[in-house]
Amino acid sequence: MNNTAYVEKISSLFGRIVANSLQTQVPDEIVDIDLTFQQFHALIFASQHQLCSIGDLASGLAITHPAAVKLVDRLQRKQLVDKSEDSQDRRVSCVRLTELGSQVVESVQAKRTETIARALGNMTIEEQTGLIEGLEKLLAASLETENLIESTCLRCGVGHTQTCVINRAHLALTGSGMEKT
Numbered sequence: 001m002n003n004t005a006y007v008e009k010i011s012s013l014f015g016r017i018v019a020n021s022l023q024t025q026v027p028d029e030i031v032d033i034d035l036t037f038q039q040f041h042a043l044i045f046a047s048q049h050q051l052c053s054i055g056d057l058a059s060g061l062a063i064t065h066p067a068a069v070k071l072v073d074r075l076q077r078k079q080l081v082d083k084s085e086d087s088q089d090r091r092v093s094c095v096r097l098t099e100l101g102s103q104v105v106e107s108v109q110a111k112r113t114e115t116i117a118r119a120l121g122n123m124t125i126e127e128q129t130g131l132i133e134g135l136e137k138l139l140a141a142s143l144e145t146e147n148l149i150e151s152t153c154l155r156c157g158v159g160h161t162q163t164c165v166i167n168r169a170h171l172a173l174t175g176s177g178m179e180k181t
Contacts (some may be wrong), residue, residue: 002100002145009139033078033104040064040108042071046081046097047105048156052092053086080104136165141171 020141035043038061045060046052058068072095075081080101089173099107120128143149143166153166161167167178 001138012112019061033080035078039071039080040104042068043080043097043101043105044073044109045155046095047102051096054083054095056096062151075101075114139165140172145174146170146173149173149178 021154023156041061041156042057045057049056049060054072055065057072058065061071062066063071072081072083072093076083079098082096082098083093084096123131139152143152149166149170153170156164162177171177
């Protein structure tokens with residue numbers, strides 16, 4: 001098997017592990033909440049942006065405004081987010097995580113972190129460093145256009161760093177870093 005095919009295969013397997021972890025790592029006390037990958041990403045976005053508009057959510061997830069409205073409605077029915085009018089503009093709806101929504105995000109992220117930490121614990125520091133450098137180089141080399149960079153960016157909000165691989169790719173391509181959103 002050539003390198004390209006093998007990297008494609010292991011990348012696909014890694015993606016499946018991440019996607020499957022969402023179903024297997026929702027805590028037992030809230031197991032009846034069925035979340036899609038996109039719904040979980042919306043929860044993460046709302047977590048990172050405290051109080052965001054539906055338009056901000058749509059932009060951050062690279063989906064249409066009507067799709068974001070439907071997504072928020074589904075999350076609201078699951079009692080994971082609250083929706084309210086913006087105090088400055090009543091035409092704008094703002095989204096905020098509920099306590100349950102925050103618990104879901106924190107719990108799933110903690111379990112994912114634990115899973116990755118266990119896996120990294122089986123590697124030497126040199127292997128971990130090589131893995132990080134290799135993944136960053138693969139990602140950076142894959143980000144060939146501004147549109148691809150924009151759609152890949154996680155819109156980390158309060159967690160945004162200038163050293164992010166996406167930010168560095170945007171800087172190399174356009175001459176400016178990604179804005180903290």
